[in-house]
Amino acid sequence: MDINYIGEHLWAGQLGQISIIIAFVSALVAAISYAFASRNDAAFSDWKLLSRSAFSLHIISVFSVIGTLLYMLYNGMFEYHYVWQHSNSEMPMRYIMSSFWEGQEGSFLLWLFWHAVLGAILMKTSKTWEAPVMSVFAMVQMFLVSMVLGINLGDVIRIGSTPFLLLREHPEFMNLPFLQNAGYLDRLDGRGLNPLLQNYWMTIHPPTLFLGFASTLVPFAFAIAGLWKKRYTEWMKPALPWTYFGVMILGTGILMGGAWAYEALSFGGFWAWDPVENASLVPWITLVGAAHVMVIQKNRGQSLIMTFVLTTSTFILILYSTFLTRSGILGDTSVHAFTDLGMSGQLLIYLLSFLFLAIGLLIYNWKDIPKSEDEDSLYSREFWMFIGALVLVISSFQIMFTTSIPVWNKLLGTNLAPPLDPIAHFNSFQIPLAIMLALLIAVTQYFKYKKTDPQQITKALTIPFILSVLGTAAIGYAMHYSNLMYLAMLFATLFLIFANAYYWLKVLKGNMKIAGASVAHIGFGMILLGAFLSTSKTQVISMNTSGTDVESLGSDGDFSNRDNILMMKGDTLRMADYFVTYAGKNREGVNVFYQVDYLTKTGDDYNLEFSLYPRVQTNPRMGNVAEPDTKHFLHKDIYTFVTYAEVETEEATEEPEEYKNTSTQTVAAGDTLFAGTAIVVFNGFERNVDSTLYDIQEGDIAVAANLTAIDISGKKYDVNPIYVIRDRMAIPVPGELEELGLRFVINKVIPETGKAEIAVFEKPDNYREFIVMQAMIFPWINILWAGCLVMIIGTVLAIRRRLRS
Amino acid sequence: MKKTHILAIIVIALAIGAIMTTVSDSSTYSNFGEAIENPGKEYHVVGQLDKEGELTYNPEVDANLFAFNMIDNNGDNHRVHFAGSKPQDFERSEQIVLVGMYENEMFQASKILMKCPSKYNEGQTEEMQEFTAKTASS
Numbered sequence: 001m002d003i004n005y006i007g008e009h010l011w012a013g014q015l016g017q018i019s020i021i022i023a024f025v026s027a028l029v030a031a032i033s034y035a036f037a038s039r040n041d042a043a044f045s046d047w048k049l050l051s052r053s054a055f056s057l058h059i060i061s062v063f064s065v066i067g068t069l070l071y072m073l074y075n076g077m078f079e080y081h082y083v084w085q086h087s088n089s090e091m092p093m094r095y096i097m098s099s100f101w102e103g104q105e106g107s108f109l110l111w112l113f114w115h116a117v118l119g120a121i122l123m124k125t126s127k128t129w130e131a132p133v134m135s136v137f138a139m140v141q142m143f144l145v146s147m148v149l150g151i152n153l154g155d156v157i158r159i160g161s162t163p164f165l166l167l168r169e170h171p172e173f174m175n176l177p178f179l180q181n182a183g184y185l186d187r188l189d190g191r192g193l194n195p196l197l198q199n200y201w202m203t204i205h206p207p208t209l210f211l212g213f214a215s216t217l218v219p220f221a222f223a224i225a226g227l228w229k230k231r232y233t234e235w236m237k238p239a240l241p242w243t244y245f246g247v248m249i250l251g252t253g254i255l256m257g258g259a260w261a262y263e264a265l266s267f268g269g270f271w272a273w274d275p276v277e278n279a280s281l282v283p284w285i286t287l288v289g290a291a292h293v294m295v296i297q298k299n300r301g302q303s304l305i306m307t308f309v310l311t312t313s314t315f316i317l318i319l320y321s322t323f324l325t326r327s328g329i330l331g332d333t334s335v336h337a338f339t340d341l342g343m344s345g346q347l348l349i350y351l352l353s354f355l356f357l358a359i360g361l362l363i364y365n366w367k368d369i370p371k372s373e374d375e376d377s378l379y380s381r382e383f384w385m386f387i388g389a390l391v392l393v394i395s396s397f398q399i400m401f402t403t404s405i406p407v408w409n410k411l412l413g414t415n416l417a418p419p420l421d422p423i424a425h426f427n428s429f430q431i432p433l434a435i436m437l438a439l440l441i442a443v444t445q446y447f448k449y450k451k452t453d454p455q456q457i458t459k460a461l462t463i464p465f466i467l468s469v470l471g472t473a474a475i476g477y478a479m480h481y482s483n484l485m486y487l488a489m490l491f492a493t494l495f496l497i498f499a500n501a502y503y504w505l506k507v508l509k510g511n512m513k514i515a516g517a518s519v520a521h522i523g524f525g526m527i528l529l530g531a532f533l534s535t536s537k538t539q540v541i542s543m544n545t546s547g548t549d550v551e552s553l554g555s556d557g558d559f560s561n562r563d564n565i566l567m568m569k570g571d572t573l574r575m576a577d578y579f580v581t582y583a584g585k586n587r588e589g590v591n592v593f594y595q596v597d598y599l600t601k602t603g604d605d606y607n608l609e610f611s612l613y614p615r616v617q618t619n620p621r622m623g624n625v626a627e628p629d630t631k632h633f634l635h636k637d638i639y640t641f642v643t644y645a646e647v648e649t650e651e652a653t654e655e656p657e658e659y660k661n662t663s664t665q666t667v668a669a670g671d672t673l674f675a676g677t678a679i680v681v682f683n684g685f686e687r688n689v690d691s692t693l694y695d696i697q698e699g700d701i702a703v704a705a706n707l708t709a710i711d712i713s714g715k716k717y718d719v720n721p722i723y724v725i726r727d728r729m730a731i732p733v734p735g736e737l738e739e740l741g742l743r744f745v746i747n748k749v750i751p752e753t754g755k756a757e758i759a760v761f762e763k764p765d766n767y768r769e770f771i772v773m774q775a776m777i778f779p780w781i782n783i784l785w786a787g788c789l790v791m792i793i794g795t796v797l798a799i800r801r802r803l804r805s
Numbered sequence: 806m807k808k809t810h811i812l813a814i815i816v817i818a819l820a821i822g823a824i825m826t827t828v829s830d831s832s833t834y835s836n837f838g839e840a841i842e843n844p845g846k847e848y849h850v851v852g853q854l855d856k857e858g859e860l861t862y863n864p865e866v867d868a869n870l871f872a873f874n875m876i877d878n879n880g881d882n883h884r885v886h887f888a889g890s891k892p893q894d895f896e897r898s899e900q901i902v903l904v905g906m907y908e909n910e911m912f913q914a915s916k917i918l919m920k921c922p923s924k925y926n927e928g929q930t931e932e933m934q935e936f937t938a939k940t941a942s943s
Contacts, residue, residue: 378808393816394819394823397820401823402830402831405831415834416833417833417849420904420916425826425830429823564864564889566864643868643889644862672866674865674866772868
């Protein structure tokens with residue numbers, strides 16, 4: 001029986017789906033007809049007309065797909081699975097873009113969008129390159145559109161996953177009873193955008209990153225076109241500005257991801273060598289390498305093979321990283337959430353097609369690719385730039401090899417787990433490589449192409465060298481660096497910055513037009529320096545500051561003075577230069593904000609310096625998620641997040657102040673008892689019992705347990721509960737600590753072992769609200785963010801220069 | 806020998822070095838039995854929370870000690886100490902990956918990765934979360 005569903009907007013899904021199909025077909029037609037057009041034969045202009053029309057149609061239909069999906073999100077058409085899954089009626093409209101690209105289908109559409117935009121620009125600007133370059137572009141688009149096609153071939157093969165699937169057609173939901181009701185839409189609301197993603201980062205980070213991804217296609221398409229048309233060197237001139245553009249945008253996108261992690265997620269830093277981060281970092285590194293060998297090639301006509309290899313592998317690595325992050329293969333190794341939409345096979349075909357295309361073309365043309373026979377001089381710029389590119393290759397290889405461990409496991413059937421301490425693992429390789437790279441960047445500009453007089457270089461580098469030595473000594477002393485590797489890293493980054501600044505001011509006479517490389521390198525140096533200073537000298541300030549070394553209390557290392565600090569509401573604790581108070585919590589929507597006041601003390605008065613509001617998000621999709629809050633200073637950040645807290649905001653009802661037995665523990669001398677307001681150490685028994693505490697009688701045997709309670713501020717209290725045996729009857733005399741609301745009763749004494757069973761009684765209001773939190777200082781992290789801006793400026797200058805020439 | 810050959814050799818040597826370090830830094834997915842046989846060696850142990858076992862977390866006493874029982878994939882049940890705060894929603898976890906070693910008659914975890922079911926689609930999407938015990942660098 002067919003149901004006539006009420007209120008569905010079927011036209012929207014049909015429009016979207018038809019647009020997808022047109023986009024696919026037009027990309028296919030454009031790829032083929034551009035290929036024919038590239039032959040430049042008699043039918044050239046006909047093919048060109050056809051291919052241009054096809055690609056224009058493709059662009060229009062991609063926009064139409066995106067427009068339709070946005071319209072559906074805007075109007076809350078929850079009959080569609082994608083709309084239902086990623087938005088709801090309460091969501092503020094400013095998050096509509098975030099919900100658009102939250103899902104895989106949406107992020108593929110975002111990627112398609114940027115390719116379409118870049119393709120439109122190239123169609124207009126690439127002149128003689130148009131046909132072969134656009135043919136590659138259209139081919140890539142065809143593969144990408146197939147990811148959102150959503151067509152079933154038979155029962156097993158499904159090509160792509162479409163965002164225009166109706167909820168009631170979705171295999172997981174189609175049999176649900178409520179979908180058999182014709183009026184189901186009346187009561188249906190979406191499940192909404194993950195609250196964790198409801199912030200401005202989710203609005204700006206994905207489009208930037210995907211524009212970065214998309215811009216790597218341009219040099220790739222030019223390189224393939226160059227091989228295909230046997231124009232082995234000419235393709236670099238138009239490709240170079242795009243390569244710089246990709247370096248800038250992709251780099252910005254990656255750093256934005258780091259900034260997001262730092263500002264909004266409690267990973268405890270901006271970079272964690274997480275597989276997802278690595279997957280986009282590696283193509284960036286190879287793209288930087290490609291840009292540099294292109295410059296060598298342009299000036300000296302060398303390293304052509306390397307240029308092809310780096311340019312093509314950058315794009316293939318982008319595809320590989322898409323495969324890693326979307327196929328679910330990373331599984332247990334990443335904190336990022338992945339869902340496999342069953343498209344890993346399709347992604348793999350896509351990846352391998354372009355890999356084989358690049359390798360095949362390279363082998364096919366190998367004999368014809370011009371190779372330089374003469375040896376580079378040790379005193380030439382091209383030699384050291386080439387070494388720099390090799391360092392980048394090794395760096396990216398190491399990162400990729402480790403990140404790919406789950407892939408090796410699949411391929412080789414091994415059972416390797418990723419390194420236990422990824423940060424230490426990567427740093428052990430990447431810090432020495434970064435040092436080498438920084439030194440290379442510092443000196444290479446001073447070399448001229450072909451041959452340089454070594455004396456000139458040493459002379460020119462004297463001032464930057466002295467400045468960096470002084471700087472290393474000063475910073476090393478002020479920040480207590482003693483590790484040689486760290487000092488080397490500090491020196492290398494300072495030398496990079498000073499040498500490039502000096503080069504720009506002295507050699508280039510401060511000319512802005514040609515300053516691109518120097519400025520971009522200074523920015524890169526600042527990123528390295530900021531990352532190095534802030535991570536190597538991260539200071540955890542939330543260590544136990546109660547004045548009691550709790551570690552000494554436990555016999556077997558159960559206690560530690562580690563990173564987490566417990567703060568009772570209202571108590572003031574010392575933390576580094578501050579006194580800190582937990583002032584209370586406040587719920588707003590799904591977020592519970594915990595107010596932590598940072599105070600300073602002058603005399604006996606506390607002054608409020610600032611308050612931080614780290615929060616716990618009671619996220620319906622992921623459980624509770626802690627989000628940090630950070631106080632930014634020029635030279636440091638104070639970063640705070642809650643690691644354990646109650647999220648309920650209702651105040652507990654007041655109960656009469658009676659003692660309640662909260663725990664009973666058997667302890668030997670030296671052991672510790674747990675109580676809400678204090679840690680209590682059992683020091684042992686005492687024979688000398690204070691007779692004022694109970695009515696002593698002839699024949700009594702009495703012992704007192706000597707207990708020391710240490711409260712949260714470190715104050716010590718002594719209390720002696722007594723255990724009396726009279727006429728073979730045990731009479732316990734409790735010991736009380738009014739201040740702490742504690743009472744202790746000896747239930748039993750075990751003479752053989754010297755142990756006592758002690759019951760702890762507490763007043764109910766002893767239970768005070770508390771949070772456990774971590775706080776740390778990241779020194780000089782602002783150098784990193786400033787460096788990012790400087791690098792962007794430098795890259796823009798370089799692009800401008802290349803476009804003018 | 807040409808400079809390019811020397812360079813090629815250096816690059817290959819470094820690449821082999823990178824592979825070797827990766828293999829030696831990596832550990833294997835394992836179980837409690839193997840960890841107990843080799844105390845002091847770090848393992849990734851995969852298993853599930855023993856819901857019958859006692860979850861101990863007394864932040865008032867020590868905010869950095871959380872203890873629980875985990876059943877590994879071989880069915881062995883062991884007490885685990887984690888030097889950190891109790892992960893939010895730990896009770897809801899479906900699968901746990903522990904990183905740590907057997908020491909002092911106890912499995913000492915330095916990292917917990919847990920998978921929680923999504924509240925909306927049972928069993929469909931699993932969300933991973935990671936919790937690391939950090940040691941003060943002083």
